[in-house]
Amino acid sequence: MRVEQIYDFAAGFYDYLFGRAFQQGRERSTDRINARAEEGAKILEVGLGTGLSLPLYRSDLQITGVDISEKMLDRARRRVESQCAGNKIRIVNMDATDLQFEDNSFDFVVAMYVASVVPDPAAFLSEISRVCKVRGEVIVVNHFASSNRFVRAFERLLAGLESVIGFKSDFPLEEVLNFSDFQLIRSERVNAFRYWHLLxxxxxxxxxAVPAPQLAYSSAMYGR
Incomplete structure (x- = not known):
């Protein structure tokens, strides 16, 4: 089953299962952006889902939210109408590994609970780096494989159900931490049991590097 099919199916009950449980990560992420962003800054949220984070942003910020599930985005649009009327919010159906934005488009990019969902994490990281401005900021919130051997054994068992549950239960932290285009500012644990990381x-x-132009030999250059 494809990722969009899984989350289209989950759209109707997603908020009940993951709303309050994951809220601290959303609040910590938006608090950081609200505290650091200049007035009118451009923010991209990748993996917007049902838009649970949208009411948390400052009203002057220009928010673009993308997700691959149209049914999740339908709920996000209704949330904007009921809770964020007048805010600068654009919602687009889009693949996180193929973002249809120009380079250096956003001051901040935030990706909450999506890194272990995308089928190609390397392409996902490259894309969010590309569309974020140089020296801009990126926030990733996600569950990563536990360092506890008992928990990790359970995660490996769940890994075989990825096509059903829609995420990689044993996704390695190092895949994001070691991404060459990112410089870590801060890492913290969030949500229940401090099981999720905010990076x-x-x-x-x-x-x-642009190679220097090669000068063709000409006898005139040497006065001959």
Whole structure:
């Protein structure tokens, strides 16, 4: 089953299962953005889901939310109408591994509970780095494979159910921490049992080296 099918199916009960349980991560993430963003800053939220985070942002910020599940986004649009009327919010159906935005489009990119959902995490990280401004900020909130051997054994058992539950239960923390374009600002544990990580990065992609132009030999250059 594809990711969008799983979350289309879950749209009707997602808020009841994961609303309050994951709220601390949403609040901590939006608090950081609200405290650090300049007035009118452009924010991209990847994996918007039903838009539970949208009422938490400052009203002057320009929020773009994307998700691959149209049914989740239908609920997000209704949330905007009922709780965020007048705010600058755009909602778009889009694949997190193929973002249809130009380079350096956003001051902040936040991805909550989505890194272990996307089928190609490397492409996902590259895309959010690309669309974030250089020296902009990226926040990733996610569950990662536990360092506790008993918990990790259980996570490995669940890993075989990825196509049913819609996420990788044994997703390694190092895959995000070691991503070369990100510089870690701060890491903290959030939500119940401090089982989830909030990772706050500076986007610092390595500049692409442009080779110096090669001068063609000409006898005129040497006065001959």
């Amino acid at each position: 706050h990065f500076r986007n610092a992609p390595t500049p692409v």
